[in-house]
Amino acid sequence: MSLIKFSCLTSLLFVTAFAAAAPNRSTDKPAPPTPEALHEKLTQISQDPARLSAAIQRGQKDAAVCRHCHGAGGNSVLPEVPNLASQNAAYLLEQMNKFVQGQRKSSAFMEGMIKLLTPDERIAIALFLSQQPVAHKPAAAHSAAGKNLYAKLCINCHGASGIGTHTIPRLAGQQVAYLEDSLKRYRSGNGERIDLRMAAYTRNLKDADIQALAAYLSTLQP
Ligand code: HEC
Ligand code: HEC
Known part of the structure; x- marks a missing residue:
């Protein structure tokens, strides 16, 4: 048996053995929830005052790291960084999902930060930011x-x-x-x-x- 055939055979055996063990392994880590499931959860939480206030408190903590760029309460003071204060919650969640799934591109740093959030943290942050008041700024020239x-x-x-x-x-x-x-x-x-x-x-x-x-x-x- 040539060496190539031999290594193919051993890797085939290895794959078969691994596949046999796979059913147990895959139950350890459930598939991440779909964007639709996350939106459904966000809607449910928004309609339940007790869960909503718990989520907002949690979101405030989880969003602490975002302040460096997006400003206190999501009121940005940096021209290229968007305000998130009072932004619509489902839209915020959708954009975070898009960053995670590679459907929207930003700096690697910011994408990395969003990817580190759990799905529940994304929901909590979206709800917290959507409730923050918009800081009034001096008006720019009218167009x-x-x-x-x-x-x-x-x-x-x-x-x-x-x-x-x-x-x-x-x-x-x-x-x-x-x-x-x-x-x-x-x-x-x-x-x-x-x-x-x-x-x-x-x-x-x-x-x-x-x-x-x-x-x-x-x-x-x-
Ligand atoms: C290093 C600076 C930085 C940090 C830290 C940061 N962001 Fe951002 N964020 C940006 C920039 C810049 C954009 C605009 C991205 C673009 O369109 O290129 C953005 C865009 C967004 C958007 C899309 C807003 C819109 O109107 O579409 C969301 C949502 C968002 N960030 C959430 C977060 C959250 C949540 C955190 C904290 C976990 C965070 N960001 C931390 C810089 C940052
Ligand atoms: C048919 C409906 C529709 C029309 C008309 C429309 N928009 Fe939008 N707009 C959207 C949707 C939906 C999004 C979110 C898209 C995404 O996920 O990136 C969006 C996103 C945006 C954003 C990004 C906001 C953010 O926070 O990052 C800007 C800016 C914007 N629209 C400006 C405009 C302007 C200016 C016009 C007119 C020239 C316009 N839109 C017309 C539906 C529309």
Whole structure:
């Protein structure tokens, strides 16, 4: 028997032995919950006042590390870092799930941090942040062009005051640089942010349109 055949045979035996032992092993570690199951759990917790307040307390602790970039209570002071305060809980959870599953790209550091959270921690953080008040900031220059574009293209989904719905993000008062980056990412289709609806609505925007929209949205107050 040649050496190659022999090593194939031993690895086959090894695989067979391993497979025989596998049923026990796989029960040790259950598959991670699906995004749908996590959203279902978030909805259930939101509807139960006792569980909600426990989750918010837990989320406050778990989100302590996020303050370094996202600011106290999710009110960012860094231009490229988004506000998370008062963001819609289901949207926050969805984005964390997207980072974990590689469907949204960010810095390796931030992705690594999110991947370290357990699914329950993601839910608790989303609920905590969604309840934090938005800090009022000095208003940036108002953009009439941005207002018109928003009314024409965006208002149907993100709402007249820019607060979104449970799965559509709040845009009101968001950081200008972050809004511009996000819109350019959807437009470029480079895979950093993937969403068919946003790809369709940003496809024909010029850089000046994006600047006007971002300026307008940052001035919307809750
Ligand atoms: C090192 C800085 C940094 C830290 C620490 C950090 N983030 Fe982020 N986060 C960012 C940046 C920058 C973005 C924008 C990512 C992008 O679109 O490229 C972001 C985006 C997000 C988003 C998407 C927001 C949106 O509007 O779509 C969520 C949710 C988020 N972070 C949650 C967290 C949580 C939870 C923690 C703590 C466990 C955390 N981040 C810690 C920098 C950070
Ligand atoms: C058909 C519904 C729809 C329309 C119209 C729409 N959006 Fe969105 N928008 C969404 C959804 C859904 C998301 C979340 C996508 C994801 O998961 O990345 C989103 C995400 C965004 C984000 C990222 C927010 C964040 O916190 O990271 C920005 C910015 C945004 N939209 C701006 C706009 C602007 C400006 C327009 C008009 C030019 C617009 N949207 C039109 C549905 C829509």
